[in-house]
Amino acid sequence: MRIEDLETPAVLIDLDIVNANIARAQALFDGLGMAFRPHVKTHKLPELAALQRAAGARGIAAQKISEAEVFAAAGFTDILLCTTLLSPAKIARARRLAAQGRFALVADSVEAVSALSARGTAPLTVLVECDTGGGRCGVQGPEAAASLAERIAEAPGLRFGGLMTYPRAGGTARVQSFMAAASALVRAALGDCPVISSGGTPDLARAGAAPIVSEFRAGTYVYNDRSLVERGACGLGDCALTVLASVLSTPTPDRAILDSGSKTLTSDLMGLSGHGLILEAPGARIAGLSEEHGHVILDGALLRVGQKVRIVPNHACPVSNLVDQVVFHRAGLVERRVTVAARGTIV
Amino acid sequence: MRIEDLETPAVLIDLDIVNANIARAQALFDGLGMAFRPHVKTHKLPELAALQRAAGARGIAAQKISEAEVFAAAGFTDILLCTTLLSPAKIARARRLAAQGRFALVADSVEAVSALSARGTAPLTVLVECDTGGGRCGVQGPEAAASLAERIAEAPGLRFGGLMTYPRAGGTARVQSFMAAASALVRAALGDCPVISSGGTPDLARAGAAPIVSEFRAGTYVYNDRSLVERGACGLGDCALTVLASVLSTPTPDRAILDSGSKTLTSDLMGLSGHGLILEAPGARIAGLSEEHGHVILDGALLRVGQKVRIVPNHACPVSNLVDQVVFHRAGLVERRVTVAARGTIV
Numbered sequence: 001m002r003i004e005d006l007e008t009p010a011v012l013i014d015l016d017i018v019n020a021n022i023a024r025a026q027a028l029f030d031g032l033g034m035a036f037r038p039h040v041k042t043h044k045l046p047e048l049a050a051l052q053r054a055a056g057a058r059g060i061a062a063q064k065i066s067e068a069e070v071f072a073a074a075g076f077t078d079i080l081l082c083t084t085l086l087s088p089a090k091i092a093r094a095r096r097l098a099a100q101g102r103f104a105l106v107a108d109s110v111e112a113v114s115a116l117s118a119r120g121t122a123p124l125t126v127l128v129e130c131d132t133g134g135g136r137c138g139v140q141g142p143e144a145a146a147s148l149a150e151r152i153a154e155a156p157g158l159r160f161g162g163l164m165t166y167p168r169a170g171g172t173a174r175v176q177s178f179m180a181a182a183s184a185l186v187r188a189a190l191g192d193c194p195v196i197s198s199g200g201t202p203d204l205a206r207a208g209a210a211p212i213v214s215e216f217r218a219g220t221y222v223y224n225d226r227s228l229v230e231r232g233a234c235g236l237g238d239c240a241l242t243v244l245a246s247v248l249s250t251p252t253p254d255r256a257i258l259d260s261g262s263k264t265l266t267s268d269l270m271g272l273s274g275h276g277l278i279l280e281a282p283g284a285r286i287a288g289l290s291e292e293h294g295h296v297i298l299d300g301a302l303l304r305v306g307q308k309v310r311i312v313p314n315h316a317c318p319v320s321n322l323v324d325q326v327v328f329h330r331a332g333l334v335e336r337r338v339t340v341a342a343r344g345t346i347v
Numbered sequence: 348m349r350i351e352d353l354e355t356p357a358v359l360i361d362l363d364i365v366n367a368n369i370a371r372a373q374a375l376f377d378g379l380g381m382a383f384r385p386h387v388k389t390h391k392l393p394e395l396a397a398l399q400r401a402a403g404a405r406g407i408a409a410q411k412i413s414e415a416e417v418f419a420a421a422g423f424t425d426i427l428l429c430t431t432l433l434s435p436a437k438i439a440r441a442r443r444l445a446a447q448g449r450f451a452l453v454a455d456s457v458e459a460v461s462a463l464s465a466r467g468t469a470p471l472t473v474l475v476e477c478d479t480g481g482g483r484c485g486v487q488g489p490e491a492a493a494s495l496a497e498r499i500a501e502a503p504g505l506r507f508g509g510l511m512t513y514p515r516a517g518g519t520a521r522v523q524s525f526m527a528a529a530s531a532l533v534r535a536a537l538g539d540c541p542v543i544s545s546g547g548t549p550d551l552a553r554a555g556a557a558p559i560v561s562e563f564r565a566g567t568y569v570y571n572d573r574s575l576v577e578r579g580a581c582g583l584g585d586c587a588l589t590v591l592a593s594v595l596s597t598p599t600p601d602r603a604i605l606d607s608g609s610k611t612l613t614s615d616l617m618g619l620s621g622h623g624l625i626l627e628a629p630g631a632r633i634a635g636l637s638e639e640h641g642h643v644i645l646d647g648a649l650l651r652v653g654q655k656v657r658i659v660p661n662h663a664c665p666v667s668n669l670v671d672q673v674v675f676h677r678a679g680l681v682e683r684r685v686t687v688a689a690r691g692t693i694v
Contacts, residue, residue: 007434007694041638063639083606083639084595086653089354108596111652136640137596137604248431249455249484257484259430263668264693267614291388291664292410292430292693293483305458306433317638321610322669324691344671346611346639347354 001334003327004308008246009260011319011326012310015335017240018048018222025204025221026055032208037061037080039199039219042317044342045326046074048222059102061199061217065090066345068097074341077101080197082164082217084112084129084137091116091124098124104161104195108138110151117155125161126152127195132178133171142178146185153190160186162195162214169202169231176210183212202233223316226277227270241319241326242279242310245294247303256284256303258294260311264322265289268315276311278303286311348681350674351655355593356607358666358673359657362682364587365395365569372551372568373402379555384408384427386546386566389664391689392673393421395569406449408546408564412437413692415444421688424448427544429511429564431459431476431484438463438471445471451508451542455484457498464502472508473499474542479525480518489525493532500537507533509542509561516549516578523557530559549580570663573624574617588666588673589626589657592641594650603631603650605641607658611669612636615662623658625650633658 003012022038029036035058040049049060049071059078062068068079077100084107085091095118097103104125107113116126128148131138139145145163153160163182167175175198183193198210199217201224207216223241224234245260265276267289275286275294281301288295294311296303303309313319320326321343328335350359376383382405387396396407396418406425409415415426424447431454432438442465444450451472454460463473475495478485486492492510500507510529514522522545530540545557546564548571554563570588571581592607612623614636622633622641628648635642641658643650650656660666667673668690675682 007436009693086593086595087354108598109652112596115653131598135602136598136637136642138598140598246433248433249459251455251478251483251485251487255482260693262613262615262665266609267616267665268609269614290483291668295483305456306462318609318614321638322691323693344669346356346607346670 003244003329003332003334006244006327006334008244008308009264010244011264011323012242012244013326013328014240015328015330017238019051021222021224021238021240022052022055025218026057028205028207029216030056034207034213035215037197037215037217038222039063039217040071040342041067042219042222042320044320044340045338046071046076046341047338049076052222058215064345064347065093066347067342069093070342070345072097072100079103081105082166084108086112086115095121095124098122106164107148107152110148113148113151113155113158116158118157121157123157123159125159127161127164127197128152130163130165130178130182132165133168133174134166135168136166138165142182142185145182146189149186150189160190162193162197164197167198167200167203169200172203172206172209176212179210179212201228202231205233220316225316226312226314227272229312230272236312239312241316242312243276243319244308244310247305247307247309250303250305254298256296256298258296258309259292260294261292262289263291264319265294265311265313266315266318266322268318270314272314276313279310279312281309350591350676350679350681353591353674353681355591355655356611357591358611358670359589359591360673360675361587362675362677364585366398368569368571368585368587369399369402372565373404375552375554376563377403381554381560382562384544384562384564385569386410386564387418387689388414389566389569389667391667391687392685393418393423393688394685396423399569405562411692411694412440413694414689416440417689417692419444419447426450427564428452429513431455433459433462442468442471445469453511454495454499455486457495460495460498460502460505463505465504468504470504470506472506474508474511474544475499477510477512477525477529479512480515480521481513482515483513485512489529489532492529493536496533497536507537509540509544511544514545514547514550516547519550519553519556523559526557526559548575549578552580567663572663573659573661574619576659577619583659586659588663589659590623590666591655591657594652594654594656595640597650597652601645603643603645605643605656606639607641608639609636610638611666612641612658612660613662613665613669615665617661619661623660626657626659628656
């Protein structure tokens with residue numbers, strides 16, 4: 001069966017492109033002598049994480065404890081959870097994962113360290129999350145990082161695991177300077193800073209510019225998407241995830257309506273204009289989305305009712321999370337459907 | 348258990364508000380003598396559709412054939428599918444639903460009518476979708492509507508079911524004028540125009556201004572959301588769906604980070620600034636979302652690490668579609684978890 005024969009909308013994964021993306025990234029980090037830890041939030045598929053591991057990845061990163069649990073159940077035994085946990089129930093789940101293999105999570109506040117700390121248990125490994133410019137979570141400077149590292153090292157039931165950051169795109173130089181200062185302070189206080197973890201697909205190719213980093217995390221690189229093409233981080237031919245959609249209507253000469261809207265493509269604009277690139281009509285613009293419709297301004301492109309098209313979405317990661325299954329194919333030939341094991345793991 | 352004791356993020360449904368929203372809308376349409384057909388895309392829950400039916404709704408509207416199938420399996424026997432179908436496999440599924448009860452769908456092109464038509468079968472009811480200003484699908488004028496109605500009436504295996512539109516917000520006057528002209532032409536040609544169906548929560552309260560409409564469809568009214576509050580279509584106290592989230596971090600005096608991002612709140616801006624309203628901190632602004640984080644600019648509001656907050660999302664409908672379960676509560680007291688039966692029905 002060819003992908004054009006599938007019912008629409010469908011989320012397609014080109015396995016040849018996936019394998020090339022995995023091999024290229026792993027070769028880069030092998031060359032740098034830097035550990036590579038793929039983030040599974042993008043694909044949420046143990047099967048693809050197994051390909052990443054087979055290529056040489058050092059463990060995986062997950063964003064939710066429930067996501068980590070799905071991969072632990074699938075046999076992954078080296079997991080970095082890139083969030084802190086505050087609720088006793090979730091912390092108990094983390095301790096269960098820690099009992100099964102290498103497991104670490106992060107904290108960026110005294111409150112989080114207090115919540116994670118517990119007497120009379122096997123130690124839980126905690127990295128200090130650092131805000132190196134990303135403007136999300138994280139301590140605000142190297143001194144604060146070292147101070148929290150000491151707090152973790154002293155806390156009952158915790159082990160200091162290192163420093164972690166999710167930097168802003170283009171922020172590699174700041175990662176280097178922040179982490180150099182923070183790790184020096186940590187080493188002066190504690191003698192060791194076991195891991196310095198940074199990440200982000202937008203700056204994956206520039207990872208070598210922050211050699212202080214010991215481990216790099218990236219998720220989207222496995223699929224890529226329109227936002228990464230627009231940033232120059234990859235080419236259109238490197239985009240493994242596409243949404244197959246049908247043209248439902250061409251109500252005016254300049255408008256076509258697709259059967260794929262925000263419930264498949266998501267509303268993520270990622271700073272771009274338009275909601276994805278139509279491979280068969282790159283000059284057309286997906287100007288708007290309703291829930292189950294894509295609104296296309298044709299700008300001279302030709303689409304006919306019933307035609308199937310493939311869309312490179314702005315952001316691949318949330319698309320995976322919307323569907324129960326994706327379709328693996330090679331060069332347009334369907335291989336099989338795969339259940340998105342960790343879809344909806346938000347708690 | 349109180350909702351504050353739930354793990355986060357969680358999607359909460361206030362049943363008292365749901366019941367009030369259902370009763371108020373149904374009373375409006377009963378007063379107008381207009382049939383009301385709730386759109387199930389918002390809640391995707393047969394249990395809530397049953398409440399809508401018990402209140403007096405005439406059948407339901409669905410947006411995908413798979414969504415319609417979930418409700419048919421749950422015993423709903425009067426379904427309007429508000430999209431056309433082009434693929435033989437989906438049309439066969441529609442014919443199966445039509446054999447089980449009242450079922451209709453729409454078409455807006457000769458191509459769609461040809462695809463739906465089949466000899467030697469029980470007739471399938473097809474309404475003409477009209478573009479009365481919504482700018483999505485639909486024939487462009489009353490003459491085109493009447494012409495396609497005649498085409499449907501003549502096509503083997505089809506029955507003309509009436510006219511349908513999804514108008515633009517604020518477009519009620521245009522619905523009246525378009526449908527008056529179109530239905531007159533249809534009646535002149537075919538003798539009857541069984542249904543004139545319009546809809547949309549933003550103009551629900553103005554439905555009486557288009558008395559030509561025989562049946563009104565609305566989905567979001569059952570939950571309401573921030574976009575409807577901002578439009579003046581409802582008050583904040585009418586919003587039944589909220590997302591419970593925890594404050595993960597307050598990394599700077601002016602920033603808080605929530606454990607709910609685009610994978611629960613969705614990126615739908617609906618033309619608004621910010622990604623939802625925090626009930627406990629209405630002066631704060633959810634300035635950005637990453638997949639599992641909400642980025643809050645506090646602007647003087649106070650939030651502490653570990654605090655749970657409730658967020659009224661910009662758009663309720665895609666939020667329902669992201670979670671396997673929602674939590675029914677009354678006045679903050681948890682009643683039970685309910686599986687979102689039609690979550691992910693996109694094909």
